[in-house]
Amino acid sequence: xxxxxxxxxxxxxxxxxxxxxxxxxxxxxxxxxxxxxxxxxxxxxxxxxxxxxxxxxxxxxxxxxxxxxxxxxxxxxxxxxxxxxxxxxxxxxxxxxxxxxxxxxxxxxxxxxxxxxxx
Amino acid sequence: xxxxxxxxxxxxxxxxxxxxxxxxxxxxxxxxxxxxxxxxxxxxxxxxxxxxxxxxxxxxxxxxxxxxxxxxxxxxxxxxxxxxxxxxxxxxxxxxxxxxxxxxxxxxxxxxxxxxxxxxxxxxxxxxxxxxxxxxxxxxxxxxxxxxxxxxxxxxxxxxxxxxxxxxxxxxxxxxxxxxxxxxxxxxxxxxxxxxxxxxxxxxxxxxxxxxxxxxxxxxxxxxxxxxxxxxxxxxxxxxxxxxxxxxxxxxxxxxxxxxxxxxxxxxxxxxxxxxxxxxxxxxxxxxxxxxxxxxxxxxxxxxxxxxxxxxxxxxxxxxx
Numbered sequence: 001x002x003x004x005x006x007x008x009x010x011x012x013x014x015x016x017x018x019x020x021x022x023x024x025x026x027x028x029x030x031x032x033x034x035x036x037x038x039x040x041x042x043x044x045x046x047x048x049x050x051x052x053x054x055x056x057x058x059x060x061x062x063x064x065x066x067x068x069x070x071x072x073x074x075x076x077x078x079x080x081x082x083x084x085x086x087x088x089x090x091x092x093x094x095x096x097x098x099x100x101x102x103x104x105x106x107x108x109x110x111x112x113x114x115x116x117x118x119x
Numbered sequence: 120x121x122x123x124x125x126x127x128x129x130x131x132x133x134x135x136x137x138x139x140x141x142x143x144x145x146x147x148x149x150x151x152x153x154x155x156x157x158x159x160x161x162x163x164x165x166x167x168x169x170x171x172x173x174x175x176x177x178x179x180x181x182x183x184x185x186x187x188x189x190x191x192x193x194x195x196x197x198x199x200x201x202x203x204x205x206x207x208x209x210x211x212x213x214x215x216x217x218x219x220x221x222x223x224x225x226x227x228x229x230x231x232x233x234x235x236x237x238x239x240x241x242x243x244x245x246x247x248x249x250x251x252x253x254x255x256x257x258x259x260x261x262x263x264x265x266x267x268x269x270x271x272x273x274x275x276x277x278x279x280x281x282x283x284x285x286x287x288x289x290x291x292x293x294x295x296x297x298x299x300x301x302x303x304x305x306x307x308x309x310x311x312x313x314x315x316x317x318x319x320x321x322x323x324x325x326x327x328x329x330x331x332x333x334x335x336x337x338x339x340x341x342x343x344x345x346x347x348x349x350x351x352x353x354x355x356x357x358x359x360x361x362x363x364x365x366x367x368x369x370x371x372x373x374x375x376x377x378x379x380x381x382x383x384x385x386x387x388x389x390x391x392x393x394x395x396x397x398x399x400x401x402x403x404x405x406x407x408x409x410x411x412x413x414x415x416x417x418x419x420x421x422x423x424x425x426x427x428x429x430x431x432x433x434x435x436x437x438x439x440x
């Protein structure tokens with residue numbers, strides 16, 4: 001390998017390394033964004049969306065009511081978590097400290113049901 | 120779809136409906152039902168068509184008015200003036216040739232069970248010539264505090280979570296509560312305690328006593344997919360089998376419906392605040408936003424719901440008793 005070739009190889013290696021670092025960073029930030037989106041539940045049109053989410057232990061799940069009718073977020077046992085009536089654009093959050101499957105509903109419109117799976 | 124007679128056919132100004140026509144057209148808003156007991160059978164007429172009734176149709180042993188779902192506090196585009204439309208309902212009641220004996224409010228008085236919302240409704244209803252008002256709660260009236268505020272205000276003559284009965288001119292009225300302790304995925308619910316009370320309440324009555332049950336959520340299966348029904352209503356109606364005339368008055372679904380099953384006639388009243396879609400005709404039971412240009416079709420919808428296609432919301436043939 002002459003001088004010129006060695007130089008080129010170094011450039012290629014550096015470039016490859018740079019790309020790898022850049023990719024890792026963007027993967028990381030993309031994953032964080034996905035986790036944030038995953039821990040938000042939108043209430044609209046008499047529906048919790050998504051109807052089922054899976055989060056890591058310790059995650060805070062945020063609900064926001066985008067409907068023009070008030071709703072609540074109440075665990076099926078009515079004690080684990082229970083929001084106040086959420087009018088349009090009101091928010092509620094709960095931090096899930098234990099693993100398990102948490103089914104919940106709107107106590108005003110009990111046909112509205114959904115769940116949070118904590119792993 | 121039939122053309123409603125309240126429609127202005129030649130309006131050179133805008134949308135075909137003048138203000139008077141608008142208020143009359145809003146069968147969904149500012150409306151209620153005029154109920155008259157005649158020969159032990161209850162007839163219920165939409166207040167928006169009351170002008171078309173013959174005086175004889177409005178006379179009976181007892182009359183009262185039903186209003187429902189005033190949702191005081193609601194201020195979204197479907198109706199930004201729920202106080203105004205409730206007042207319109209009261210005005211219609213006050214315009215009746217004979218003042219009804221009393222008013223029945225079948226729940227969702229308030230939108231979020233706030234004291235000021237209840238206050239506003241009471242203030243508007245104070246302008247009614249009929250001074251006595253009987254309430255049952257809707258799910259919006261008990262939200263956030265499990266009905267504590269509602270009971271403090273209206274529960275003085277009631278038992279349990281707010282149920283009670285009273286007699287007027289030989290008619291036995293029963294106000295039931297089916298909006299408490301709702302379970303995930305479930306329907307309206309009366310619960311064992313209330314059912315037991317109801318059984319005891321009607322036991323001593325003679326079979327010829329006309330019975331009027333009123334509750335917020337329909338006591339028949341209107342559309343369970345949207346929660347429009349009560350899980351244990353069959354048990355309640357089971358206690359009323361011996362009676363010749365049973366009428367059930369409900370709200371909750373923001374539209375008028377009528378059904379006859381054996382000795383029982385079911386009616387739902389429209390909301391004084393905003394309309395909701397017909398069962399299953401929309402993705403969800405959310406408020407129908409009704410721009411002025413759609414009032415015609417809405418009026419048509421109302422016509423469809425009117426029994427016999429005429430002015431009477433529901434005429435029950437006198438085959439009972």
